[in-house]
Amino acid sequence: MNAPADSKAAARDSGGRRGFIAAIGGLSALWLSGLLYPIYRYLSPPAETNPLGKEGKLEVDKITPAEVARPGQGKNGGYGGRGLIVLRAADGQLRAFDAKCSHAGCNVRFDGTRMACPCHGGIYDLDGKNIAGPPPKPLTELAVHEENGRLFVTGILRPKRS
Numbered sequence: 654m655n656a657p658a659d660s661k662a663a664a665r666d667s668g669g670r671r672g673f674i675a676a677i678g679g680l681s682a683l684w685l686s687g688l689l690y691p692i693y694r695y696l697s698p699p700a701e702t703n704p705l706g707k708e709g710k711l712e713v714d715k716i717t718p719a720e721v722a723r724p725g726q727g728k729n730g731g732y733g734g735r736g737l738i739v740l741r742a743a744d745g746q747l748r749a750f751d752a753k754c755s756h757a758g759c760n761v762r763f764d765g766t767r768m769a770c771p772c773h774g775g776i777y778d779l780d781g782k783n784i785a786g787p788p789p790k791p792l793t794e795l796a797v798h799e800e801n802g803r804l805f806v807t808g809i810l811r812p813k814r815s
């Protein structure tokens with residue numbers, strides 16, 4: 654009987670098993686993180702940045718004052734490379750909302766009676782309030798005004814930012 658040779662072989666086997674178990678553990682952790690990351694992205698809203706930048710004023714693209722002149726009229730356009738909805742409320746007030754959905758950031762569409770997100774079915778009322786589907790917060794409401802026949806976004810009304 655060769656005791657030192659047997660103990661070396663046993664140590665080699667034990668080390669091989671530990672390595673195999675560590676490799677399986679590592680692959681399992683990788684597989685699990687790949688499975689959970691899309692769920693995390695679906696459930697967590699994206700971080701917000703100030704879209705108006707340092708100037709605090711941006712011209713509205715693709716919407717003219719005439720297109721939102723009467724109560725009930727509204728249209729999708731843009732500002733600074735972002736999506737925008739401008740609408741004329743029933744009381745005659747001109748209102749604007751950043752079109753970025755508070756859920757995962759898709760562009761919400763104005764459809765005449767509400768604003769709807771095409772990605773996961775989120776619905777907002779004409780005050781920008783999230784009323785159905787996964788969006789966790791209202792749309793960002795922007796200050797908008799007409800100047801020399803053009804529309805400008807001039808600030809963030811809601812939510813307030815510091």
Ligand code: FES
Binds near residue numbers: 771774787
């Ligand atoms: S991005 Fe999911 S509902 Fe709008």
